[in-house]
Amino acid sequence: MIWYPYEQMKTMRTPYKIVDANGVYLYTPERRLIDSVSSWWSVIHGYKHPELNRAITAQAERFSHVMLGGLTHEPAQRLADKLQAFLPGDLNYSFFSDSGSVAVEVALKMALQYYWNQGERQRTMVLALEHAYHGDTFKTMEVGDDEDYHFVQKAYGPSPHVVHIPTELPALEAAFAQYHQMLNCMLVEPLLQGAGGMRMYDLSFLKRARELCDQYGVLLIFDEVATGFGRTGNRFVADLVLPDILVLGKALTGGYIGHAATVANQKVFEGFYDDCPEHALMHGPTFMGNALACSVALKSIELFEDQDYLSKIRHIEAITRREMAGFAHPKVKEVRMLGGCVCVEVYDPADLLGFQQFAYDRGVFSRPFLRYLYAMVPYIITEEQLVQVLDTMKAWFIRQ
Numbered sequence: 001m002i003w004y005p006y007e008q009m010k011t012m013r014t015p016y017k018i019v020d021a022n023g024v025y026l027y028t029p030e031r032r033l034i035d036s037v038s039s040w041w042s043v044i045h046g047y048k049h050p051e052l053n054r055a056i057t058a059q060a061e062r063f064s065h066v067m068l069g070g071l072t073h074e075p076a077q078r079l080a081d082k083l084q085a086f087l088p089g090d091l092n093y094s095f096f097s098d099s100g101s102v103a104v105e106v107a108l109k110m111a112l113q114y115y116w117n118q119g120e121r122q123r124t125m126v127l128a129l130e131h132a133y134h135g136d137t138f139k140t141m142e143v144g145d146d147e148d149y150h151f152v153q154k155a156y157g158p159s160p161h162v163v164h165i166p167t168e169l170p171a172l173e174a175a176f177a178q179y180h181q182m183l184n185c186m187l188v189e190p191l192l193q194g195a196g197g198m199r200m201y202d203l204s205f206l207k208r209a210r211e212l213c214d215q216y217g218v219l220l221i222f223d224e225v226a227t228g229f230g231r232t233g234n235r236f237v238a239d240l241v242l243p244d245i246l247v248l249g250k251a252l253t254g255g256y257i258g259h260a261a262t263v264a265n266q267k268v269f270e271g272f273y274d275d276c277p278e279h280a281l282m283h284g285p286t287f288m289g290n291a292l293a294c295s296v297a298l299k300s301i302e303l304f305e306d307q308d309y310l311s312k313i314r315h316i317e318a319i320t321r322r323e324m325a326g327f328a329h330p331k332v333k334e335v336r337m338l339g340g341c342v343c344v345e346v347y348d349p350a351d352l353l354g355f356q357q358f359a360y361d362r363g364v365f366s367r368p369f370l371r372y373l374y375a376m377v378p379y380i381i382t383e384e385q386l387v388q389v390l391d392t393m394k395a396w397f398i399r400q
């Protein structure tokens with residue numbers, strides 16, 4: 001049987017069975033549902049997109065996968081070239097992997113070895129954010145900060161190699177003042193912390209982080225697995241503040257296949273590039289650079305550029321702000337909006353129990369967690385469909 005994610009298997013509700021998906025819709029045998037979470041924020045073009053389907057099937061006719069160990073192929077080369085041209089600054093070196101968690105692991109390993117290769121071996125500490133979420137593998141649990149997720153992390157307790165700070169300037173300054181000699185890198189979900197509660201923070205924090213990283217020679221890593229490809233209203237937050245390493249996943253393939261990229265700048269790449277074999281990056285997921293994933297990612301980026309997705313996201317944000325304006329309820333602590341993300345935070349998680357079925361009955365698939373009811377819709381959503389999602393969210397409170 002399937003062991004489902006993040007569930008107490010004994011008490012979990014039977015999952016809705018999906019038999020088809022098209023555009024923004026998921027189909028169960030009985031119902032058509034707008035997917036308001038874009039399959040964990042990845043399906044930005046919607047389901048069964050004809051051009052993405054064509055890209056992937058055309059590649060499958062050639063070959064689906066060959067490893068990148070000792071071999072290479074055009075889809076991976078073209079995707080690396082495309083990312084080099086598409087991403088800001090000198091983020092030019094793409095290391096592919098199969099999921100966001102692994103790509104964050106690779107980023108941390110890159111950062112650690114960057115200084116190790118240079119003999120600065122005391123630099124082992126990661127500066128991370130309170131409420132951070134970077135994945136479910138062991139090192140990503142360690143840099144993450146949410147005891148509501150990773151119960152097993154209690155077995156180890158807090159890591160001596162990670163410091164967590166709030167997204168506030170005094171805490172940032174203080175952390176650099178105290179730890180700069182040991183600091184290896186600063187890792188953040190820029191502007192929008194997703195799984196930690198859809199928390200939004202100011203760009204000034206990232207600008208100052210960049211300055212302090214430069215001042216103390218600390219690498220800055222942006223985990224844009226969730227924020228990349230427009231979710232904050234920017235193509236990438238990296239367009240506004242340039243990191244040394246950028247991590248992409250989820251929407252990279254338009255949500256078609258798990259794939260991710262850890263993209264390093266010139267400085268980081270050069271920290272490995274010499275005659276010493278031990279200075280090589282020792283990592284190599286079997287499915288890195290998977291040809292189907294690379295082909296669909298190339299098409300996804302092409303659609304994002306050619307069809308001016310940023311204006312679609314601006315439209316989503318404008319409609320969301322209009323529809324949520326003035327919405328308040330005694331059970332609601334805060335309503336937060338940024339780009340293609342809206343979150344209604346309640347005081348008590350019990351107040352969201354039953355929402356999923358309520359939404360289902362109104363033609364919307366939603367998956368609130370803890371105190372957060374949110375929507376991160378596919379960017380192809382129409383105004384009418386988006387209003388249906390937002391009305392469903394508001395109706396849950398208004399009827400109470």
Ligand SMILES: Cc1ncc(COP(=O)(O)O)c(C=O)c1O
Pocket residue numbers: 099100101102104133134135136189194195223224225226227249250
């Ligand atoms: C910011 C961030 N980083 C990393 C991950 C992990 O990605 P994956 O689930 O593909 O391993 C997630 C997943 O939600 C994420 O939101």
